[in-house]
Amino acid sequence: MLRGLYTAASGMISEQRRHDTITNNIANINSPGFKQGNSLSRSFPEMLISRIRGGQDIPANAQIGRLNTGVFAEENIAIHTQGDLQETQNPYDFAVVSNLQVPNVQFDATGKFIDANGNWIQQPQALFTVQNQAGERRYSLNGKFTVDSTGRLANSEGHTVLGRDGQPLILINPATNLPIRNIKVTNKGEFLDEAGQPILNAAGQPVGLLISRAENPNLMLREGNGLYRINPGDEATVTAVAQGDQVEIKQGYIERSNVDAAQSMVDLMSALRAYEANQKVIQFYDKSMEKTVNDVGRV
Known part of the structure; x- marks a missing residue:
């Protein structure tokens, strides 16, 4: 199994979902009361890699180390901070300003x-x-x-x-x-x-x-x-x-929405760069397999 290929593919899927969350935030930057979302990624459980066939001086079950098997977009959490108030002078426009508390809890x-x-x-x-x-x-x-x-x-x-x-x-x-x-x-x-x-x-x-x-x-x-x-x-x-x-x-x-337009653009570019990096890893694996099949296979 090409572990790196599957790891890179999971990274692309995670960054695509992160990209979708950010673009949804930007699309709703002028939506009254909108709360921006934050895509959270989580790594899959690590695997302990061991050698199954050792040499004369290497035990057959020698442990090599731990291997991360990729990430996935776990959930989309909204940020519920208060948005700025915009005056409209329309008597039927209303805004809720709240600072609700819980006993013995100090919120940041x-x-x-x-x-x-x-x-x-x-x-x-x-x-x-x-x-x-x-x-x-x-x-x-x-x-x-x-x-x-x-x-x-x-x-x-x-x-x-x-x-x-x-x-x-x-x-x-x-x-x-x-x-x-x-x-x-x-x-x-x-x-x-x-x-x-x-x-x-x-x-x-x-x-x-x-x-x-x-x-x-x-x-x-x-x-x-x-x-x-x-x-x-x-x-x-x-x-x-x-x-x-x-x-x-x-x-x-x-x-107004609490979307930070400048930070959203930075996060958008970061997600794009991470997506492209994982894409290049998959292209590398694809070329390696192509050379293995077309060149090595003829020898």
């Missing part, structure tokens, strides 16, 4: 904590909560919303934005029975009408955005169009934010 600048035993804890994240056409909950950081003729608050994909009561947000002025256009939202996500009075639901409670707290954002799966979903069985890891959580809603702003 990248939002992670590693304890003495090597356990990795990711900082919880706050997200908007929407409902798709099938009635399933989805989560997003893209706060570009609109209000239709029925007063329904929805995102660009037509998914309904949910309120604190878990029901779709409908902004209707009871006096005119028309959608409320000039709304104001407090930093707690509560809606105010044109007169600055709280908008109440049918139960007489203030209408506000349902902001969800994801205890482990790495459990959330990308669904496309800036949406995340939770696998069955992990629903308990997503709850509504509590009263004392450090979460603030900014009206007239959107959160």
Whole structure:
């Protein structure tokens, strides 16, 4: 078996997936709320190489050393650092600014904590909560919303934005029975009408955005169009934010993606160079086998 050929091939596949992750980051550099991905590679288990036929002075089972058998792209981890806020002056644009904490845990600048035993804890994240056409909950950081003729608050994909009561947000002025256009939202996500009075639901409670707290954002799966979903069985890891959580809603702003364009271009070139290096190794093996078959085989 040509171990080097298989090792180089696995390296090409890993770098191709890394390249795809980086290009996806660059493509979404202007997508509100997008969190850049980071492709993680892991090496296959090492093998202990031994000599099976030794000479007179070499034992038959002499150990030569360890051999690495290549790498593979293990997973794509999102970086959940806060993106910059961009002012739009659109009353239906919102951004979530959060700094959620866990007792006895001090997160670093990248939002992670590693304890003495090597356990990795990711900082919880706050997200908007929407409902798709099938009635399933989805989560997003893209706060570009609109209000239709029925007063329904929805995102660009037509998914309904949910309120604190878990029901779709409908902004209707009871006096005119028309959608409320000039709304104001407090930093707690509560809606105010044109007169600055709280908008109440049918139960007489203030209408506000349902902001969800994801205890482990790495459990959330990308669904496309800036949406995340939770696998069955992990629903308990997503709850509504509590009263004392450090979460603030900014009206007239959107959160920009946290993609670093300059670093992404550097990583893109690095992945390309590593891919080409593995490609040259495979070409070398191909020429060696060609010479073995065409030249040595004739002797």
